[in-house]
Amino acid sequence: MPSQRKTERITDLSRLKAFTNPLRMRLYRLLYATGTATASQLAEQVGEAPSLVSYHLRKLAEHGFVTETSGQSTDGRERWWRVATEEGWGFRDSDFADTPEGTAAVGAVTRGLVDTRVAQYRAYLDQTAAWGTAWTDAAFSSEWMLELSPDELAELGEELDALARRWRERGKAAKAAGDMVDREHVSVHLYGFPFRS
Structure with a gap:
């Protein structure tokens, strides 16, 4: 039977602002697609230093978007990460329209999402022959x-x-x-x- 769980609706401005950082958005999307990964694995995919990726993963974890997962580390030092909920998250513009800061955050996150999606589609268009x-x-x-x-x-x-x-x-x-x-x-x-x- 299909899941009846709903996408989490973000209503807290500080949580929404966590996604005004484009790298955090990319890391979240990569984790959502791959299921689990380490900061080093994600750093390779985004072309950034593992320490910077770790920092941003911890920030996403502080806001409840990602969480550490256990049982995959072979040496006990690697930290594995996954998204906190399979259902993802969303927001409504109207929940943040009462302040200029909220409106700016909605605009930044929405534009970031569109930019990421367009880049993903353009990458597919550039690689169609390989598919x-x-x-x-x-x-x-x-x-x-x-x-x-x-x-x-x-x-x-x-x-x-x-x-x-x-x-x-x-x-x-x-x-x-x-x-x-x-x-x-x-x-x-x-x-x-x-x-x-």
């Missing part, structure tokens, strides 16, 4: 122009969230059953926002 036709034919990009009310847009977002969760659970079940043949991490980016022409 082969099965993956490139399956990959998609689309834009829909709809006429909706705020309530309808919210409902659409909830439906898309439920659909993505169903597919995530399917992948997790396959992994648990040992079915990892031809499976890769897949990133799906969806945005729904109003605009005027």
Whole structure:
């Protein structure tokens, strides 16, 4: 049965501000994708010093986004990290709109997320030949122009969230059953926002 857990909603400004640092955002995304890693492993992937990565992992841990995990260290000195919750986190602009500092933090985090997602998609576009036709034919990009009310847009977002969760659970079940043949991490980016022409 699919998980009914909800994404954690961040309402504390100091927690949200933890993600105004682009390196922390990258580290969190890498841990979310890989499951567990050491600071040294993550440092190799982001091209930074392990000591700097350790510092930022500790800051993410202070805010409850990542946690140490046990049982993987072979010598007792390595610290292994994982995200604190598989469900991830989110926030609403309106929870921070009452102060200039809150508005600035929302803007910084949102732009950082968009920049990270665009960079990830551009990297895929640069590497399409390496993926082969099965993956490139399956990959998609689309834009829909709809006429909706705020309530309808919210409902659409909830439906898309439920659909993505169903597919995530399917992948997790396959992994648990040992079915990892031809499976890769897949990133799906969806945005729904109003605009005027």
